[in-house]
Amino acid sequence: MTRHHPDTLTLMEYSAGNLSEPHALCIRLHLDQCPHCRSRVDTLDSLGAVMMESQPQVGVSSDMFDSILSRIDSEPDMTEKYIDAQAKRLSPLQKLLGDNLDDLPWKRQLGDVSVLDISERFPGQNEQVVLQKLAAGGKAPAHTHRGDETTIVLQGAFADQKGVFNQWDFVVLNQEDEHKPVAVGCEDCITLSVLSAPVKLTGTFTRLLNPFIR
Amino acid sequence: MTTLDQKPARAEGRKDPWSQMLEKVGKNQDRQAYHALFEHFGPQIKYYAMANGLASHAEELVQEVFVSIWRRSCLYDWRKAAASTWIFTIARNQRIDMLRKMKRTSAEMPVETEDLWQIPGENDDEPVTSLHRLMSERRVRESLSHLPEEQITVIAKVYMESKSHQMVADELNIPLGTVKSRVRLALNKLKVILQDQNV
Numbered sequence: 052m053t054r055h056h057p058d059t060l061t062l063m064e065y066s067a068g069n070l071s072e073p074h075a076l077c078i079r080l081h082l083d084q085c086p087h088c089r090s091r092v093d094t095l096d097s098l099g100a101v102m103m104e105s106q107p108q109v110g111v112s113s114d115m116f117d118s119i120l121s122r123i124d125s126e127p128d129m130t131e132k133y134i135d136a137q138a139k140r141l142s143p144l145q146k147l148l149g150d151n152l153d154d155l156p157w158k159r160q161l162g163d164v165s166v167l168d169i170s171e172r173f174p175g176q177n178e179q180v181v182l183q184k185l186a187a188g189g190k191a192p193a194h195t196h197r198g199d200e201t202t203i204v205l206q207g208a209f210a211d212q213k214g215v216f217n218q219w220d221f222v223v224l225n226q227e228d229e230h231k232p233v234a235v236g237c238e239d240c241i242t243l244s245v246l247s248a249p250v251k252l253t254g255t256f257t258r259l260l261n262p263f264i265r
Numbered sequence: 266m267t268t269l270d271q272k273p274a275r276a277e278g279r280k281d282p283w284s285q286m287l288e289k290v291g292k293n294q295d296r297q298a299y300h301a302l303f304e305h306f307g308p309q310i311k312y313y314a315m316a317n318g319l320a321s322h323a324e325e326l327v328q329e330v331f332v333s334i335w336r337r338s339c340l341y342d343w344r345k346a347a348a349s350t351w352i353f354t355i356a357r358n359q360r361i362d363m364l365r366k367m368k369r370t371s372a373e374m375p376v377e378t379e380d381l382w383q384i385p386g387e388n389d390d391e392p393v394t395s396l397h398r399l400m401s402e403r404r405v406r407e408s409l410s411h412l413p414e415e416q417i418t419v420i421a422k423v424y425m426e427s428k429s430h431q432m433v434a435d436e437l438n439i440p441l442g443t444v445k446s447r448v449r450l451a452l453n454k455l456k457v458i459l460q461d462q463n464v
């Protein structure tokens with residue numbers, strides 16, 4: 052079980068570039084808001100650099116540098132365009148979900164819980180990616196989890212017997228984590244969850260999803 | 266940040282030669298410096314591609330990485346990352362990008378590789394950690410030389426061959442727990458695990 056911050060081994064797999072896209076997204080969203088984990092990833096990125104430097108090296112073709120030069124010469128304004136593009140960059144969440152999380156086509160599920168499956172935004176991945184919304188002050192029934200489920204809080208906060216999870220907190224839950232989350236604060240609590248083990252969903256959402264319900 | 270905190274930053278923060286070169290590329294489009302970086306990092310990146318199973322695209326990856334270095338060099342800030350760290354993250358991202366593009370079209374990828382894996386110092390308004398960034402590479406290099414071979418082997422497979430901890434365990438025919446504990450021991454020495462338990 053991992054609570055509030057990703058564990059170091061997960062950060063290492065992130066730094067090495069070995070995580071799936073939805074998992075990398077959860078980490079990236081957390082890193083944007085957590086200097087502590089950001090600095091751990093900086094060290095891990097340095098580890099990658101030092102590993103790369105300590106491996107054998109393989110000679111490159113003698114004409115390669117010239118082809119690189121002719122490529123950069125064919126696009127002279129690239130750097131300025133690049134700076135511009137960087138400045139106008141949308142956050143990954145905006146790209147994925149637009150500006151307003153409330154405008155998404157939520158599916159009311161049970162009492163205070165709504166869900167939205169966004170797995171198809173990550174083509175070629177066999178993980179399930181799900182948004183969940185627990186209405187402000189709402190309660191989810193007690194439940195447990197199957198397999199490892201990685202969750203990041205996108206809005207609001209929820210609490211269970213183990214603690215309070217605020218915006219951008221990171222949590223991994225599994226079958227041992229039975230809990231009964233409650234949305235705390237005056238906002239709806241919205242989370243993004245990645246379910247590693249492929250889960251078969253029947254036509255309608257008959258089974259409820261993590262972290263609130265399962 | 267207190268004055269005490271700043272002292273080591275100045276002492277440790279001298280630019281290494283590669284970071285100086287990279288800065289010259291960014292500031293003056295210095296082609297000589299660019300060539301020196303290519304000579305030094307090109308063969309490393311080619312090996313990285315081959316170790317990752319991209320042997321038939323290894324030179325293509327080197328090219329993509331260097332074109333990307335040229336384009337982004339104006340954003341490079343030596344206070345935020347050593348050149349080698351910065352270049353490693355670009356190589357990693359180009360590798361991920363190449364694999365993604367082999368599998369699908371860009372229309373199918375609403376989220377770009379860079380939205381998921383950041384290059385240090387870009388889209389980042391957080392100067393506080395720069396001290397840490399500067400020290401980290403030097404410290405990692407020094408600590409790594411004291412690690413036992415079995416720990417380095419495991420880390421190399423994760424970083425250079427993109428293997429998950431489970432795949433490393435299978436390949437070395439050791440339990441997953443052993444792989445994880447080797448990694449943890451190593452990361453502990455590298456001080457990546459600071460207060461993991463109680464933050």
Ligand SMILES: [Zn+2]
Binds near residue numbers: 089
């Ligand atoms: Zn964190």
